[in-house]
Amino acid sequence: xxxxxxxxxxxxxxxxxxxxxxxxxxxxxxxxxxxxxxxxxxxxxxxxxxxxxxxxxxxxxxxxxxxxxxxxxxxxxxxxxxxxxxxxxxxxxxxxxxxxxxxxxxxxxxxxxxxxxxxxxxxxxxxxxxxxxxxxxxxxxxxxxxxxxxxxxxxxxxxxxxxxxxxxxxxxxxxxxx
Numbered sequence: 001x002x003x004x005x006x007x008x009x010x011x012x013x014x015x016x017x018x019x020x021x022x023x024x025x026x027x028x029x030x031x032x033x034x035x036x037x038x039x040x041x042x043x044x045x046x047x048x049x050x051x052x053x054x055x056x057x058x059x060x061x062x063x064x065x066x067x068x069x070x071x072x073x074x075x076x077x078x079x080x081x082x083x084x085x086x087x088x089x090x091x092x093x094x095x096x097x098x099x100x101x102x103x104x105x106x107x108x109x110x111x112x113x114x115x116x117x118x119x120x121x122x123x124x125x126x127x128x129x130x131x132x133x134x135x136x137x138x139x140x141x142x143x144x145x146x147x148x149x150x151x152x153x154x155x156x157x158x159x160x161x162x163x164x165x166x167x168x169x170x171x172x173x174x175x176x177x178x
Contacts, residue, residue: 002129003029004071011063019052022066030073041069081107083126085119085136085144086155088112106132116140123148 001009003025010021026037034052038045043065050056058066084094091110098107111126113119119140124147126134133151136144141154 002071003074004067005128007067007070011058015054015057019054023052025070030070032073037069040073041065080104080132081109081130083109083111083123083129083131083134085111085113085122085126085134085140087114113140116143120144120147123152 006021006025007018010017023034026032026034030037032040034048035045038048041048043062047056047058047062051058051062084091091112094108094110098105100106109126109129109131111122113122116139119136120143123134123136123140123144127148127150131150133153134144134148135153135155138154138156141152145152
């Protein structure tokens with residue numbers, strides 16, 4: 001889970017969870033001191049220390065600045081990627097994790113889904129994690145396009161469909177054909 005999402009989730013859980021998560025994210029995941037984070041977030045360091053010690057609850061503006069800063073710092077450290085949403089057997093056939101396209105190296109990140117609902121959930125997750133585009137099955141691509149803001153490309157596995165039909169014919173052994 002992305003650091004900004006961890007902070008948001010912890011804020012809804014409890015004050016103690018928010019304080020612990022914010023401290024861990026800043027120090028461990030972002031590699032910053034509270035003072036350094038304070039400067040980047042444009043939140044007074046005294047405010048952050050009061051929040052972390054439990055002497056003050058963040059107002060909505062401060063919480064937004066904290067989350068936005070954590071998100072921006074994380075995005076600047078991650079590389080661009082395209083998310084591929086498919087069932088695990090399909091993803092197991094992907095051999096490359098990076099591909100050079102138009103002179104730019106793009107990372108391919110896999111998102112496993114076993115139902116339409118799973119595909120929608122991981123599409124939102126991929127977008128939140130910074131996917132530049134998504135590739136998914138036709139059965140879900142039109143729905144995914146309506147709920148996310150990144151481009152969606154549909155998988156059109158022509159060759160594999162023909163192979164699957166041939167395997168189906170072999171499995172039934174021709175007993176239903178005249």
